[in-house]
Structure formats: C-alpha cells, structure tokens
Amino acid sequence: MTLLNETHDPALRSWLASANTAGGDFPIQNLPFAVFRRAGTPEAFRGGVAIGDQVLDLAAVAAAGVFAGDAQAAARAASEAKLNALMALGPAAWSALRLALSRALREGAAGQAALRPCLVPQDRVEYDVPARIGDYTDFYTSIHHATNIGRLFRPDNPLLPNYKWVPIGYHGRASSIGISGQGFHRPVGQTLPAGAAQPVVGPCQRLDIELELGIFIGQGNAQGEAVTITQAEAHVFGICLLNDWSARDVQAWEYQPLGPFLSKSFATTLSPWIVTLEALAPYRAPLQRPADDPQPLPYLDSEANRREGALDIQLQVDLLTPRLREAGGEAATICRTSYRHAYWTVAQMVAHHTVNGCNLQPGDLFGSGTLSGPTPQEAGALIEMTQGGKQPLALPGGEQRSFLLDGDTVTLRGWCEKPGAARIGFGECRGTVLPARG
Amino acid sequence: MTLLNETHDPALRSWLASANTAGGDFPIQNLPFAVFRRAGTPEAFRGGVAIGDQVLDLAAVAAAGVFAGDAQAAARAASEAKLNALMALGPAAWSALRLALSRALREGAAGQAALRPCLVPQDRVEYDVPARIGDYTDFYTSIHHATNIGRLFRPDNPLLPNYKWVPIGYHGRASSIGISGQGFHRPVGQTLPAGAAQPVVGPCQRLDIELELGIFIGQGNAQGEAVTITQAEAHVFGICLLNDWSARDVQAWEYQPLGPFLSKSFATTLSPWIVTLEALAPYRAPLQRPADDPQPLPYLDSEANRREGALDIQLQVDLLTPRLREAGGEAATICRTSYRHAYWTVAQMVAHHTVNGCNLQPGDLFGSGTLSGPTPQEAGALIEMTQGGKQPLALPGGEQRSFLLDGDTVTLRGWCEKPGAARIGFGECRGTVLPARG
Numbered sequence: 001m002t003l004l005n006e007t008h009d010p011a012l013r014s015w016l017a018s019a020n021t022a023g024g025d026f027p028i029q030n031l032p033f034a035v036f037r038r039a040g041t042p043e044a045f046r047g048g049v050a051i052g053d054q055v056l057d058l059a060a061v062a063a064a065g066v067f068a069g070d071a072q073a074a075a076r077a078a079s080e081a082k083l084n085a086l087m088a089l090g091p092a093a094w095s096a097l098r099l100a101l102s103r104a105l106r107e108g109a110a111g112q113a114a115l116r117p118c119l120v121p122q123d124r125v126e127y128d129v130p131a132r133i134g135d136y137t138d139f140y141t142s143i144h145h146a147t148n149i150g151r152l153f154r155p156d157n158p159l160l161p162n163y164k165w166v167p168i169g170y171h172g173r174a175s176s177i178g179i180s181g182q183g184f185h186r187p188v189g190q191t192l193p194a195g196a197a198q199p200v201v202g203p204c205q206r207l208d209i210e211l212e213l214g215i216f217i218g219q220g221n222a223q224g225e226a227v228t229i230t231q232a233e234a235h236v237f238g239i240c241l242l243n244d245w246s247a248r249d250v251q252a253w254e255y256q257p258l259g260p261f262l263s264k265s266f267a268t269t270l271s272p273w274i275v276t277l278e279a280l281a282p283y284r285a286p287l288q289r290p291a292d293d294p295q296p297l298p299y300l301d302s303e304a305n306r307r308e309g310a311l312d313i314q315l316q317v318d319l320l321t322p323r324l325r326e327a328g329g330e331a332a333t334i335c336r337t338s339y340r341h342a343y344w345t346v347a348q349m350v351a352h353h354t355v356n357g358c359n360l361q362p363g364d365l366f367g368s369g370t371l372s373g374p375t376p377q378e379a380g381a382l383i384e385m386t387q388g389g390k391q392p393l394a395l396p397g398g399e400q401r402s403f404l405l406d407g408d409t410v411t412l413r414g415w416c417e418k419p420g421a422a423r424i425g426f427g428e429c430r431g432t433v434l435p436a437r438g
Numbered sequence: 439m440t441l442l443n444e445t446h447d448p449a450l451r452s453w454l455a456s457a458n459t460a461g462g463d464f465p466i467q468n469l470p471f472a473v474f475r476r477a478g479t480p481e482a483f484r485g486g487v488a489i490g491d492q493v494l495d496l497a498a499v500a501a502a503g504v505f506a507g508d509a510q511a512a513a514r515a516a517s518e519a520k521l522n523a524l525m526a527l528g529p530a531a532w533s534a535l536r537l538a539l540s541r542a543l544r545e546g547a548a549g550q551a552a553l554r555p556c557l558v559p560q561d562r563v564e565y566d567v568p569a570r571i572g573d574y575t576d577f578y579t580s581i582h583h584a585t586n587i588g589r590l591f592r593p594d595n596p597l598l599p600n601y602k603w604v605p606i607g608y609h610g611r612a613s614s615i616g617i618s619g620q621g622f623h624r625p626v627g628q629t630l631p632a633g634a635a636q637p638v639v640g641p642c643q644r645l646d647i648e649l650e651l652g653i654f655i656g657q658g659n660a661q662g663e664a665v666t667i668t669q670a671e672a673h674v675f676g677i678c679l680l681n682d683w684s685a686r687d688v689q690a691w692e693y694q695p696l697g698p699f700l701s702k703s704f705a706t707t708l709s710p711w712i713v714t715l716e717a718l719a720p721y722r723a724p725l726q727r728p729a730d731d732p733q734p735l736p737y738l739d740s741e742a743n744r745r746e747g748a749l750d751i752q753l754q755v756d757l758l759t760p761r762l763r764e765a766g767g768e769a770a771t772i773c774r775t776s777y778r779h780a781y782w783t784v785a786q787m788v789a790h791h792t793v794n795g796c797n798l799q800p801g802d803l804f805g806s807g808t809l810s811g812p813t814p815q816e817a818g819a820l821i822e823m824t825q826g827g828k829q830p831l832a833l834p835g836g837e838q839r840s841f842l843l844d845g846d847t848v849t850l851r852g853w854c855e856k857p858g859a860a861r862i863g864f865g866e867c868r869g870t871v872l873p874a875r876g
Contacts, residue, residue, distance in 0.1 A: 134572075134612060134613055135611055135612050135613050137699075138696075140696060150695075153695075160694050160695060162630075162637075162691055162692060162694065165628060165636070165637050166628055166637075166691070166692050168692070168695075168696055168699075169696070169699050170608070170609070170696035170697050170698075170699050171608070171609035171610055171611055171699070171703070172609055173573055173609055173796060174572060174573050174612075175572055175573050175661075175796070175797050175798070175799050175802070176661055176795075176796055176797055178661075184661070184662065184795070185662040185795055187794035187795055188664070188793055188794060188795070189793060189794050190603060190604055190735065190793075192600075198603070198732060199600075199603050199604075199735070201735050201736070201737055201793070223613075223614055223616075223622070223704075223705070224622065224623040224704075224875060225875070226626070226875070247794070250794070253600055253604070254600060254604050254606070255695070255697075256598050256600065257588075257591075257598060257606075257693070257697070258576075258578060258606055258607070258608035258697040258698065259608050259693075259695070259696040259697025259698075260608075260696065260697075261575075261606075261607050261608050261609070262790070262791070262793065262794040262796065263794075265609070265791075265794065265796040266661075266662075266794040266795045266796055267661070267795075294636060297628065297637070297639050298639070299639055352700070353700070353703075355626055355627060355628075355639070355700065356625035356626060356627050356685070356688070356700040356701075356703065356704040357614075357622070357623055357625055357626070357704045357705075357875070358611060358613070358614055358700065358703040358704055359613050359614055360613070361613050364613070437662060437663070437664070437795070
C-alpha cells in the first residue's frame with residue numbers, strides 16, 4: 001500500500017496561482033497524467049501533467065533537463081505520444097517523477113524559471129486516449145448495480161450465485177475507446193421488440209450510460225505468472241473516468257450466451273487525466289463486505305485489502321439535453337455516488353485477472369463496471385434510475401428522459417476530498433449522442 | 439467475390455521442386471504469409487511466404503528490388519516484424535504481390551536467380567504471431583457446436599432463440615495469443631465442484647480444445663461507418679488455424695451473466711501461416727441454411743454470400759499423449775470436419791461486427807468459434823466428443839481421455855482440395871499442456 005509522503009501534504013501550495021484555487025481539480029497534491037497537444041495543430045501528442053489551469057509539457061520538461069535520475073527517465077518516457085513507456089517503468093519511477101514535480105512546482109521552488117516555459121493553458125489543448133490499450137477488460141464490481149440489473153431481468157433471482165465469489169469481468173472492445181469531448185453516432189443494431197416474433201434492425205431505442213472508473217495497468221506480468229493480491233497495486237498506474245455507453249435493447253437480444261458485444265463496442269469514453277494511485281492514497285477506505293457474506297478466497301484476500309482496499313472517489317453524472325443547452329446551459333445532475341461502495345477492489349481485479357496466468361501489459365485498461373451505490377439516487381445507469389425505462393427521470397423545465405436522445409451530452413465527474421487532505425479531481429469525461437447514420 | 443485467375447491454375451508448377459510434391463501444403467497456388475526469423479537467432483522477425491519446404495523472405499525480396507509497383511510496395515510493407523502494414527494496403531496490393539510471386543516462382547521464370555537467395559528452409563525458422571492484434575473477437579458460427587454445448591447446459595432448450603438471427607460473438611483476450619509450438623501452463627481458477635456449496639481454487643480439471651479458424655482483418659473501417667456485406671470480404675486479409683483452449687470447469691462457474699473470461703484468456707494458439715482469401719477462392723461453397731430457418735436480415739444477406747459465402751476448408755484435430763509419444767509418436771486423430779458447415783460466413787461476421795459502427799483495424803483477429811460439423815465424429819471440442827466428459831475417448835493403446843492431461847499435444851490441421859483445383863494447406867497449429875504452476 002502507498003504511504004502518505006510529502007507530496008500529499010494539504011498545506012502545499014504552488015507558485016502557479018491557479019493551482020491553489022479552492023475546489024479546483026488540479027492542485028499540487030494531484031499531478032495527474034494525460035497526453036495532449038495544442039488544439040487544432042498537427043503537433044505530436046505527448047505526455048503532460050495537470051497543474052491548476054495549465055498542462056505541464058513533459059516532453060519540454062525532459063528536453064530542458066530539469067530533473068535527474070529516475071524522474072528524468074520518467075519524464076523522457078512520458079514524452080511519447082502514448083504513456084505506455086511511462087506505465088511500464090513501474091511505481092518507483094512514477095513516484096520519483098511525482099516527487100520531482102511536486103518539489104519543482106511548490107511555492108519558492110528553484111525550478112520555477114525552468115518550468116514556466118513548459119506550461120500550456122488547458123483551454124488551448126486537445127487530448128488523446130492516453131495509452132495504446134492492448135486489451136480492455138470491463139468488470140462488474142458494484143453489487144448494487146448487479147442486483148438492480150439482475151432484478152430487471154430476473155425478479156426472483158437478481159444476484160447470481162457466483163457474484164460474491166468471482167470478481168466478474170469480460171473482455172471489451174479497445175478500438176472504439178475515445179477521449180472526452182467526443183460525439184458518437186447512435187448505434188444501429190438488432191433488437192427484439194416486445195411481443196415480436198422476430199427481430200428488427202434499426203437505431204438503438206434504449207441508449208444508456210454507465211458511470212465507471214477506468215484503471216490503467218502499469219507494469220505487466222509474464223504469461224503463466226499470476227500476480228498476488230499483495231503485489232497487485234504495484235501493477236496499477238492510475239485511474240480515470242469511463243463512460244461505457246450501452247445499447248440496452250441490443251444488449252437484451254444479443255447477450256446470451258456469450259455476454260454483451262455490439263451493445264457496447266460502438267463507443268467508450270475516457271477522461272483525459274489519469275490520477276495515480278499514489279495521489280489517491282489519502283482517500284483509501286475499508287472494504288465494506290457484510291460479515292455474513294462469504295469472505296474472499298485466499299487469492300483475493302489480504303489484510304491490507306480489507307483495511308484500505310477501497311477508494312472514496314466521489315462521482316457525479318450530469319445530463320445536458322438540447323433544450324437545457326438552449327435554456328442557458330445548466331446540466332441536470334442525475335447521479336451522485338462514491339467508488340467506496342464497490343464490492344471488489346482494484347487489487348482484487350488484478351489478482352483475479354491473472355490467477356489463470358493471463359498476461360497484463362502496460363496500458364491495458366480495466367473498467368470498474370457501473371458504479372451504482374446503495375440508494376436509487378446513486379444508480380450509475382439510466383436503466384436503473386428509470387426502472388428499465390418505466391419511470392422516466394424528471395428534468396428541470398418539465399423534460400423527461402428514460403434513455404438518451406440525440407443531442408444529449410453526458411458528463412462524468414470525480415473527485416476526492418476529506419478532512420486533513422487536499423481536494424483532488426479527475427476533470428471530466430464528456431460525450432454527446434449524434435443521430436444514427438442513415 | 440474473388441474470381442479465379444492465373445494464380446489458381448492447378449497446372450502451375452514451381453522451379454522449387456519441393457513445391458510440386460503431391461499432398462504438400464504449400465504449392466505455388468497457395469502462397470500464405472507468416473512472420474519468421476532463423477530459429478535461435480536474434481534476427482528481426484519479418485514477413486515471409488511459404489513455398490514448398492522453404493520460406494521466401496519478403497524483406498530480402500523487397501531489398502533486392504525484384505518486383506515493381508504495387509507488388510514491390512506490398513513486399514516492402516511485409517518486411518516489418520508484423521504484417522499490419524501489409525494488411526492495411528488492401529486487396530489490390532495483396533493481389534499484385536500474389537501475382538508477382540506466382541510468376542516469379544513458376545517453372546521457367548526469369549526471377550529464379552534473384553529469388554533463390556531469399557529462400558530459408560522452413561525447418562530452420564521460428565515464427566511469431568503475425569500481426570499486432572488490436573482486438574480479438576471470437577464468434578460462435580457453428581450451429582452444431584452451439585446446439586451440442588447448449589444441450590449439455592440446457593437439455594430442453596439447447597439452441598437459444600437469437601442464434602439463427604445474430605452471428606453471436608464476444609470479445610476475447612489478445613495479449614495471450616501465441617504461435618504454434620507453444621506450451622502453456624494448465625490454468626488455475628475458481629470452480630464449483632458438483633454438489634459443493636462453495637467454490638474452490640485450483641488447477642483446471644476440464645481442460646479442452648476448440649477447433650477454430652482465425653480470420654485476420656485487412657483494411658479497417660472508420661468508427662461509425664458500417665461495412666456492408668457486399669464490401670465485407672475486401673476487409674479480410676486471410677485465414678489461419680486457431681485453438682481456443684478452454685477451461686470448462688472455470689467457464690461453467692464464471693460465465694453468467696457476462697460470458698467466458700478467465701476460462702479462455704490464459705492461452706490461444708494460432709498457426710503461423712495466413713492463407714489469403716484469394717488463395718481460397720477455388721474452395722468456395724454455397725451457404726447451407728435450411729429453407730425453413732429464418733433467412734438472414736438484409737444487412738447479413740447477399741446473393742453472393744448465399745451462393746459462395748462458405749469455404750470448404752477440411753479440418754483435423756490430432757492428439758498426442760505422452761504415452762503415444764513414447765510409443766513412437768503417432769498421434770490419434772480425434773476429429774475430422776469442414777468449415778463449410780458453419781452457419782454464419784466470414785462476410786456476415788464482418789457486416790455484423792460493424793453494423794453498430796464499431797471500427798475494425800488492420801490486424802484485428804476474428805475466431806470462427808468451435809467448428810463442429812453435424813455428426814459426433816465432427817465435434818471440434820472434447821466436451822462435445824465426450825458428452826461433457828461422461829464418455830471418454832478411446833485412444834490407441836487402451837488410453838482414454840475425457841479432457842486434456844499434462845503433456846498432451848494437440849495439433850490442428852487444415853487444407854482444401856477438390857477436383858480441378860490444387861490442394862493447398864494451412865500447415866499446423868500445435869500446442870502442449872504444461873503442468874499448472876505451483
């Protein structure tokens with residue numbers, strides 16, 4: 001487990017004033033990674049770190065030779081168009097770079113003059129998917145989501161017998177993962193209308209969101225060698241926001257017996273910023289598994305995982321409809337929850353994924369699965385919020401939504417805050433539904 | 439559809455005598471692609487074409503400047519360590535290279551002197567996975583397999599209602615795909631023993647094979663743009679053999695509700711040689727869909743697909759146990775079937791995969807799903823051959839097998855032959871079960 005160190009000190013302030021704004025996502029205690037370039041230019045993408053309202057260009061930092069040793073090696077690895085090389089370096093290098101950045105960005109730091117020319121305003125950049133994602137695995141770690149969804153499909157038997165034993169996951173589609181700000185066309189697919197004898201093909205009528213976190217793997221493991229739960233977090237680079245857009249009508253018709261496929265593979269949206277596990281260390285929480293539930297099998301269990309395997313990441317979903325946009329642009333918040341309610345932790349996902357010898361590689365992505373909390377207001381998907389579409393959400397101005405309509409924009413947000421620690425944020429994960437292609 | 443041309447002429451012979459051997463896999467009418475290097479050396483892998491008992495080194499051919507125009511551009515693209523660049527060039531370039539190779543390798547060809555130095559004996563090379571596989575999708579195209587498996591899990595309702603409408607598929611794990619000759623450790627995983635109240639963790643007890651074909655995507659499609667069934671085959675580079683090793687006991691416990699995961703992701707083995715669709719043109723066959731079955735929805739239907747969408751690729755599975763190996767090395771053939779029995783074609787897989795706008799990329803891989811034929815002798819997995827393990831296979835020398843034991847080697851083979859066409863083969867796809875890790 002990551003111990004707190006000087007980079008977590010809530011009293012730290014940066015010489016960059018915008019990093020010290022109360023309630024900001026990117027204070028000096030955060031230092032998340034993205035790949036970026038100046039918007040609208042043909043520049044190469046390269047790694048950057050968020051600080052206040054700026055991006056610190058790591059390619060420029062590396063070229064300037066501001067740092068030395070592991071920190072310089074990490075900055076150089078982060079100069080590429082994808083962060084895989086940085087991810088492959090492992091926790092000691094990530095930590096060295098974080099410490100060097102923290103020291104150089106602090107009030108009074110000697111590095112100020114060298115770093116200032118490496119800053120680019122966030123409102124002038126565009127982002128890309130931060131890694132070459134070799135494989136994307138989507139988990140199902142919220143027992144509340146599994147139960148809510150299960151109740152819609154199987155009222156008498158909502159939670160399957162394996163759920164409390166197996167951190168259920170499945171392979172997702174990597175090619176269609178995009179970055180915050182993207183629009184995507186409403187998918188077309190086969191569905192079986194209620195009462196119909198045969199399926200029809202057409203635009204999805206039950207387009208949904210899934211509020212998830214994305215977990216980027218750092219160092220991989222060799223094929224055939226399981227990662228123990230004790231080692232698991234050393235293989236994790238960091239966490240971002242993830243919206244697993246879902247075509248529920250397509251899903252219902254296609255998913256037996258091999259699981260969801262085209263109902264998910266048309267688009268998945270990530271937030272650009274990856275918050276490192278080290279930055280998240282102050283917000284660890286005990287894993288809340290009811291005492292009368294079966295306790296995890298040994299390969300999924302450790303004292304540290306029980307004590308602080310969960311992460312209290314606050315999550316919010318905002319919906320901006322075309323009508324709300326015209327009325328002034330204020331989105332409706334339709335969900336508030338926390339990642340701390342997940343039944344399975346990041347460490348358990350890694351240990352489970354590799355127990356059979358499956359090899360993880362730097363830049364692989366895990367989705368947490370929809371992060372619904374225990375109450376209806378904490379549901380992370382419209383299908384849950386609306387009881388399968390039967391109880392539409394009431395939005396400001398008299399509008400209603402069962403599922404997404406064309407022009408709807410959904411924005412996920414995440415942040416951590418607690419007494420005695422700085423508030424750090426994840427930025428946003430935003431996507432817009434475009435009409436189906438003709 | 440690919441028309442027959444001079445490269446398919448069964449009368450063609452090569453100046454390389456070994457290519458003219460009756461019953462050989464690699465006559466001049468085949469010309470499949472792999473990546474290879476001299477075994478045991480640190481040479482870079484590069485593309486090669488099989489001819490007789492040799493590999494024609496395409497990097498050497500490109501460097502020698504033997505070809506011109508599209509054929510030279512294709513040879514140059516095939517000089518890299520993976521074939522993605524060649525795959526991205528598209529059918530015109532692949533066809534130009536095939537024609538140039540066919541002409542240069544023919545008896546009496548002027549190119550003989552230039553090409554001879556580019557030959558490397560196959561028995562002195564090693565192969566690698568031929569593409570950077572961005573995404574791997576496994577389909578379920580054999581209705582016989584789906585019915586056989588369904589009967590084991592749901593005796594009253596073996597075939598699910600969506601099967602005859604939806605070319606069922608799911609995402610597979612790309613990182614653990616290996617090349618023929620590999621050994622892999624028996625996977626460890628969670629299983630629920632019969633009658634037990636809670637699962638156990640340990641080495642898989644029901645390790646199985648799946649006889650499949652692997653289909654490599656050539657040119658991709660943009661996200662949001664479906665590939666029509668008419669265009670579909672222009673996006674396919676070629677076909678290899680694929681063994682989708684499966685841990686049936688893990689699968690039974692984990693697969694609800696999101697499909698197979700760790701039961702498959704520990705290892706998948708490919709044959710090194712990719713036979714192009716153009717080489718397979720003489721072996722096309724009508725799609726055999728019973729008249730009283732629902733006919734495909736329009737996006738999955740075309741006159742050409744009905745007339746010749748199937749491929750008559752003969753398939754065989756050989757099992758060599760440690761005892762058979764000691765007794766002299768003759769493997770037992772445990773399955774013989776043909777790909778022509780598949781319910782869904784390659785073109786239908788492409789059209790279905792992209793109907794929702796999902797983007798395919800050069801080097802993506804599809805698995806056909808287990809290719810069981812209509813009779814028990816044509817079953818492509820042990821779980822089918824043995825009725826779920828209840829009727830073990832009788833092997834020569836009195837041995838029996840329900841599922842694979844440590845030390846077992848499984849070899850898939852494939853070939854095409856028919857009157858008026860040359861016989862062409864796929865080589866072999868071989869893998870060996872190593873003991874579980876301790």
